[in-house]
Amino acid sequence: MPVAAGAGVDAFASRLLRWFDVCGRHDLPWQHPRTPYRVWLSEIMLQQTQVKTAAPYFERFVAALPTLPELAAAPQDQVLALWSGLGYYARARNLHAAAQGCVERHGGELPRDLDALTALPGIGRSTAAAILSQAWNDRHAILDGNVKRVLSRYHGIDGYPGLPAVEKQLWALAERHVASPDLPDTRLADYTQAQMDLGATLCTRADPACVLCPLQDDCVARREGRVAELPTPKPGKAVPQRHAQVLWLQDAQARVLLQRRPPVGIWASLWTLPQAEDAAAAQAWFAAHAHGDFAAAQRLAPIAHAFSHYKLELQPLRWRGIALRDAVGDNDALRWVARAELSELGIPAPIRRLLESDA
The missing domain is CATH 1.10.340.30 (Hypothetical protein; domain 2)
Incomplete structure (x- = not known):
């Protein structure tokens, strides 16, 4: 030694x-x-x-x-x-x-x-x-x-x-x-x-x-x-890049639809916007949960976020005045949240910044 x-x-x-x-x-x-x-x-x-x-x-x-x-x-x-x-x-x-x-x-x-x-x-x-x-x-x-x-x-x-x-x-x-x-x-x-x-x-x-x-x-x-x-750096390796779409739905009262993440994995148990792997999955989710025209979404600037083991680019899609289908409604994993209530929930930093950009 x-x-x-x-x-x-x-x-x-x-x-x-x-x-x-x-x-x-x-x-x-x-x-x-x-x-x-x-x-x-x-x-x-x-x-x-x-x-x-x-x-x-x-x-x-x-x-x-x-x-x-x-x-x-x-x-x-x-x-x-x-x-x-x-x-x-x-x-x-x-x-x-x-x-x-x-x-x-x-x-x-x-x-x-x-x-x-x-x-x-x-x-x-x-x-x-x-x-x-x-x-x-x-x-x-x-x-x-x-x-x-x-x-x-x-x-x-x-x-x-x-x-x-x-x-x-x-x-x-x-x-x-x-x-x-x-x-x-x-x-x-x-x-x-x-x-x-x-x-x-x-x-x-x-x-x-x-x-x-x-x-x-x-x-x-x-x-x-x-x-x-010194100290000797960690051996480097390429950090993978991933992409996803986030669906920002607001109802007639300007409440935001949030979804609780699963209890394990990235952002576990936090409340965030519904997320889909690609445009086709996003359209399928929208059709299953909401009334309205998917093509009417406002496409916002992408959000870049880095995790310890990969980089993630989120593409926000936004709709206003949206109602959920009767079979969906609020539940333990999906709920409408008023702007004043956002501070009471654990929300990932990039999603919170996105929601606060509309303040």
């Missing part, structure tokens, strides 16, 4: 904490107060999302659902509505399910135990460790994306960090650093935050500010001129 010459485990932790005391982020909304529930919520939001984006969502979420039992008791539509726009909605569904699990099995509190935390939906090893260290100052190593980047550069670790063998190496290094006798028991929360802050503000993916880094003297990547190539 390559470790930088002269880079003692103690030096890593102590230098990082000294930097954090002066330059770290001490005013994040989940730090005041820093409760287990607020730490957990922030950690879930910060998966795949930057702090500046997550912060306003966090404040809105805790204002509506300030405690774990209130989250557990909330309807799923409310949870998804509060999450709407953050993306990766499985996080919200897992958060809701985990809160219900805590009520059922842990007295309405997050368990102070690594194995019990990782048994809850949506909480992996690093997230559980971050919760334990920040909420209770327990001694646990984390290994999120920021920490992987810092350790890969500091120790000169080759290989894509997502590969099991490379990740195992990085976990071993993270565990060694957190076990340092130079890391006080009272500073575990700060140390965890310091690692994330360093990766987010200095040891960034592009254009890292090495000259300001507290670890620069012992960083293998900086010493060997390999900062730009």
Whole structure:
């Protein structure tokens, strides 16, 4: 396991904490107060999302659902509505399910135990460790994306960090650093935050500010001129492009027809406009559900949206003054929604932007 010459485990932790005391982020909304529930919520939001984006969502979420039992008791539509726009909605569904699990099995509190935390939906090893260290100052190593980047550069670790063998190496290094006798028991929360802050503000993916880094003297990547190539990028592959049509129906009262997505898959359980794979499928859906002339649709500008594993182009078709066939009507998966009610539902960001463009 390559470790930088002269880079003692103690030096890593102590230098990082000294930097954090002066330059770290001490005013994040989940730090005041820093409760287990607020730490957990922030950690879930910060998966795949930057702090500046997550912060306003966090404040809105805790204002509506300030405690774990209130989250557990909330309807799923409310949870998804509060999450709407953050993306990766499985996080919200897992958060809701985990809160219900805590009520059922842990007295309405997050368990102070690594194995019990990782048994809850949506909480992996690093997230559980971050919760334990920040909420209770327990001694646990984390290994999120920021920490992987810092350790890969500091120790000169080759290989894509997502590969099991490379990740195992990085976990071993993270565990060694957190076990340092130079890391006080009272500073575990700060140390965890310091690692994330360093990766987010200095040891960034592009254009890292090495000259300001507290670890620069012992960083293998900086010493060997390999900062730009570490961590090793994920092997690239072509991202497929898909197309679909979305049907924007409004009735005589200007209500919008929304359809709930299935409980699994893309945008699971969210409310969105009815969607068809192509024009023929869109026409068939319209004929089966609505009165009116399909050819009278207003064809709007296409919407481009990127998922983690494919790109999607949506072609909106719009009709006004539409009535549903008698056999259809409102049901659990299809309903007319007034504009004032849209904010109460979880709606995918591109669809919400489309509907709000008519405001």
